Amino acid sequence: VKDAWEGKKVYVLLSKIGPYKIFFGDIHNTGPQREFESEVINAYLTLLVKKHNDENKDRAYALDSFEITRIWEGQKPKVKIVPLQYNSIVGIVNEGHHWMLV
Numbered sequence: 001v002k003d004a005w006e007g008k009k010v011y012v013l014l015s016k017i018g019p020y021k022i023f024f025g026d027i028h029n030t031g032p033q034r035e036f037e038s039e040v041i042n043a044y045l046t047l048l049v050k051k052h053n054d055e056n057k058d059r060a061y062a063l064d065s066f067e068i069t070r071i072w073e074g075q076k077p078k079v080k081i082v083p084l085q086y087n088s089i090v091g092i093v094n095e096g097h098h099w100m101l102v
Contacts, residue, residue: 004028017043038065041092041099049090063091068102 003009003024010025020043029037042064049062063071067079068091083089093100 015043018046020046035097036099038092038094041065045090045092052088058087059085060088060090061086063089065092065094067091069093072102 004012004014004027007028008024010023010028012024013021014024014027015022020039022040022043026037026040029035030040042062045062049060052058052060061081063079067077071077071091072093072095081089091102093102
């Protein structure tokens, strides 16, 4: 972890969560005056939704930041889901260097 915080070995793979890969460089970007990469937040949101779905009958779905940003900007979504199958659909958008849960 010390190497990650110091920005060393940035391409060392730490974890794969769903389709998202977390590297030492992503940990380095959690420090002060740095911005989280979408990969980290998408992975975390994926874990939260999985935990929710494992523990509840109400279903949730996590859209990745790229897809939810397309929708946020009024573009046609590329994802093929049936929204009525879920009680909650969540995603994150980066607007003005701030992440927002949508």
